[in-house]
Amino acid sequence: xxxxxxxxxxxxxxxxxxxxxxxxxxLGMGSGGFAKALDISGGMGKKRHLLKMSRAGEVPxxxxxxxxxxxxxxxxxxxxLLMREGKILIGFIPRESPxxxxxxxxxxxxxxxxxxxxxxxxRMEHMMMDAGFSIQGYFxxxxxxxxxxxxxxxxxxxYLPQAGFLxxxxxxxN
Numbered sequence: 001x002x003x004x005x006x007x008x009x010x011x012x013x014x015x016x017x018x019x020x021x022x023x024x025x026x027l028g029m030g031s032g033g034f035a036k037a038l039d040i041s042g043g044m045g046k047k048r049h050l051l052k053m054s055r056a057g058e059v060p061x062x063x064x065x066x067x068x069x070x071x072x073x074x075x076x077x078x079x080x081l082l083m084r085e086g087k088i089l090i091g092f093i094p095r096e097s098p099x100x101x102x103x104x105x106x107x108x109x110x111x112x113x114x115x116x117x118x119x120x121x122x123r124m125e126h127m128m129m130d131a132g133f134s135i136q137g138y139f140x141x142x143x144x145x146x147x148x149x150x151x152x153x154x155x156x157x158x159y160l161p162q163a164g165f166l167x168x169x170x171x172x173x174n
Contacts (some may be wrong), residue, residue, distance in 0.1 A: 011155065013091060015139075015154065016169070024115035071117070075128060088159070092119060093165055093166075100118050104118060135168060137158075137168075139166070142164030143163060
């Protein structure tokens with residue numbers, strides 16, 4: 001089931017990425033699975049890989065915050081990396097969603113989620129705005145209930161509260 005969930009999340013990002021210029025950068029505290037699954041060659045994470053980066057234009061950033069120890073600081077650093085009007089995509093499991101409640105209930109037993117934090121949509125929006133990003137849009141997916149994921153899903157544009165996975169698109173403000 002976890003593999004199918006990751007594929008649903010990958011499809012959501014993959015459907016959005018063609019809207020952005022290349023190159024793309026994945027930043028996160030996880031294993032780098034999103035970057036690899038999305039064929040993104042540039043990434044920085046907890047393994048502290050060194051990257052040669054230019055501050056050229058709109059480098060879209062894909063970000064995983066659930067394992068970041070200080071998400072507001074992490075977001076501010078992402079903003080610093082981007083030039084004016086640079087884009088950011090943040091994928092997360094909303095705390096208030098069916099999947100958020102599911103992971104919170106089993107947090108102590110789950111190998112990844114026991115270390116992570118789940119944020120409400122409001123909290124994520126506030127962290128982004130406080131870091132200097134404007135919210136540009138939402139994409140929702142993972143509508144199947146925990147324990148019942150059997151089919152691939154395509155994301156829907158906009159915020160749908162029953163979604164178990166959201167992507168927020170933000171833009172760097174001056």
